[in-house]
Amino acid sequence: MKVVVLGADGYLGWPLSLRLLARGHDVIGVDNFVTRKNVKEVGSDSAIPIPAMKDRIKAAKDIHGFNMKFHEGDITDYEFLHKVMKEEKPDAVVHFAETRSAPYSMINAKHATYTLTNNISGTINLIYSMMETNPSAHVVKMGTMGEYGTPNFDIPESAYVDVEIKGRKDRITTPKFAGSWYHWSKVHDTNNILFANKVLKLTFTDIMQGPVYGTRTKEITDEKLHTRFDFDEVWGTVVNRFCVESVLGIPLTVYGSGQQVRGYLSLEDSVQALSLLIENPPEHGEYRVANQFVELLSINQIAETVQKAAKRLGIEVTIGKHENPRVEADRHHYNPEIKVLPGLGFKPKLKMADLTGQLIQDLVPYKEHMSRFHNRILPYTNWRKTENAR
Amino acid sequence: MKVVVLGADGYLGWPLSLRLLARGHDVIGVDNFVTRKNVKEVGSDSAIPIPAMKDRIKAAKDIHGFNMKFHEGDITDYEFLHKVMKEEKPDAVVHFAETRSAPYSMINAKHATYTLTNNISGTINLIYSMMETNPSAHVVKMGTMGEYGTPNFDIPESAYVDVEIKGRKDRITTPKFAGSWYHWSKVHDTNNILFANKVLKLTFTDIMQGPVYGTRTKEITDEKLHTRFDFDEVWGTVVNRFCVESVLGIPLTVYGSGQQVRGYLSLEDSVQALSLLIENPPEHGEYRVANQFVELLSINQIAETVQKAAKRLGIEVTIGKHENPRVEADRHHYNPEIKVLPGLGFKPKLKMADLTGQLIQDLVPYKEHMSRFHNRILPYTNWRKTENAR
DSSP states (O other): OEEEEETTTSTTHHHHHHHHHHTTOEEEEEEOOHHHHHHHHTTOOOSSOOOOHHHHHHHHHHHHOOOOEEEEOOTTSHHHHHHHHHHHOOSEEEEOOSOOOHHHHTSOHHHHHHHHHHHHHHHHHHHHHHHHHOTTSEEEEEEEGGGSOSOSSOOOSSSEEEEEETTEEEEEEOOOOOSSHHHHHHHHHHHHHHHHHHHHOOEEEEEEEOOEEOSOOTTOOSGGGOOOOOOSTTTOOHHHHHHHHHHHTOOEEEETTSOOEEEEEEHHHHHHHHHHHHHSOOOTTOEEEEEEOSEEEEHHHHHHHHHHHHHHTTOOOOEEEEOOOSOOOSSOOOOOOOOHHHHTTOOOOOOHHHHHHHHHHHHGGGHHHHHTTGGGSSOOOOTTSOGGGO | OEEEEETTTSTTHHHHHHHHHHTTOEEEEEEOOHHHHHHHHTTOOOSSOOOOHHHHHHHHHHHHOOOOEEEEOOTTSHHHHHHHHHHHOOSEEEEOOSOOOHHHHTSOHHHHHHHHHHHHHHHHHHHHHHHHHOTTSEEEEEEEGGGSOSOSSOOOSSSEEEEEETTEEEEEEOOOOOSSHHHHHHHHHHHHHHHHHHHHOOEEEEEEEOOEEOSOOTTOOSGGGOOOOOOSTTTOOHHHHHHHHHHHTOOEEEETTSOOEEEEEEHHHHHHHHHHHHHSOOOTTOEEEEEEOSEEEEHHHHHHHHHHHHHHTTOOOOEEEEOOOSOOOSSOOOOOOOOHHHHTTOOOOOOHHHHHHHHHHHHGGGHHHHHTTGGGSSOOOOTTSOGGGO
């Protein structure tokens, strides 16, 4: 297949590109490198240094014999995206080219509007460029399990759900309630995609993915092939951040009661799941939702898992409790359906308890680099205060 | 009260400003005049010529003795809006400063992203500027009945609704499904406002208004005080467009079966309703939804009403049927709740059948001006085709 990967320089975009190349697909990467810039903006950096794209592509060629094509540009620039789509005419487009930090979106008005308008306009541009150049292609869009929030009902894996309201039946879009402007940008995207599916008959897989952790996939066999790894309070996600904290000797930063439950998966499992969804598209004109996670775990369970893995490596780390800077339910029902990926043959390879030891070991060589950003780990961005009003 | 009206140069913004001034309030208008520009962009113009803002303000002073303050600027510019809010510290902010055309938003990618990002970022900027300068003020936000679409349940007048999903009960946001990017921008706004209300405790009235028609309010007593009046296929709404068609001898442009039902109200009733909502704010920290319309009518009923009114004035007009360029249900349930406005003492003054005669008469003097834009009336913008792919 011919696959365009929008956001090919990112934490998932790079390993997925390698996996698709390893599976014999033609891969065309697109990125504007803005995540590298936005992470530096908040005074942080990838824990693991990553080469420039041209060096990554050369390393993939030298080490694995992969030929990856790449276009540098911003998909919020319609003419750029339209030109790429017209030139490449892919079978599938993977859309990871969105900014992806909840805390970043909550800093102030500028970061809120940037996150919302960047993500929404990129997706709208993709919709129109597909419609104008290649309406039969499959769009694989990265959403998030965070779109659902923590509802009291079992989260269905479908675009629509049947309900009864004041005695009358109807089919409504699956209810969502996000917890940050970033997560809302993904809800708005989902609504926009549903509308594009209805009116323009485009084909979508909208992936509701839980937080991903890990440093490796089968193809990441050399440090020149590493993917970025964020760990600060703005760009890092919880498991990866806890592993860095273990290496740096910082008590693990549990927010609130630690009883918040989410669905997690490893980088290897994410890349496996994504490949299955790309290689097994839905019917033409269909909108498919895929919930994507492996284990439902609470923050406390994760902290204990990381603590034990560190201990096995001779690292003693404590668990620190922080007032929750976010607005989220401490205790809640959480039971998301997951049928699409198992139906395609998805078999998770590793559980978190098996993987965190290796993850911590992979980080040890970068301890000095990470320690330079030590002061960017503790929670600072507060959901109820804007930076401008502090 | 001190009231800031964002979008004070618009079809509703100007008459509402006059009404608030007449009721003794301090009014500070804000506008960037972009609607004047965007209407010209599609080759059209207001049927009724309108003076420049400084001349409008002078006329309001000369004729009624009103003192209106005004700031020119764009609320998507955060520094501008923040400065105005900090300087004025109003009791209420009326937010009409959004682009408001469904067909305009469906022209192509550029117009879709403009409509979505302009509307969303203006509202986010308003949220943050209130939070930083004036968190206790009341934000009166113009939404649309179009946010609901045409559900099979009775449309509730509330932010949240109780449902049972797969045997479990929850309270969800009132389900919505819009029919254009413009209408989706308002759904996204509503979700963003609900989140701001939950996290930041700001006070909102979110108005779900049906299409407004008419040329007059009590204060519009002179042609220097006229409000704009759009009638082309992009910027005009159905009743106003039918009245212009009557004057120009164009068969009334009914789209599809004409059985689509919506809730309509006159300009005078809209201004009355808005004044009531402003003068009777909800509790601090509350999010209030107000459904705002007077009569539920089908397009066919409206066409017949306009045809009869024209006939009484000696104008014979026929009804023309057009393939529906939009994607919307032809026959559907439609039963929206309306309790908030009646609870505040709202009493509609005129029904459509009483008002359309006067409306047509008000347009007759501008027949020559309107006829210059004759070719911009028939439906052209098609929901299923982008302009770039025609």
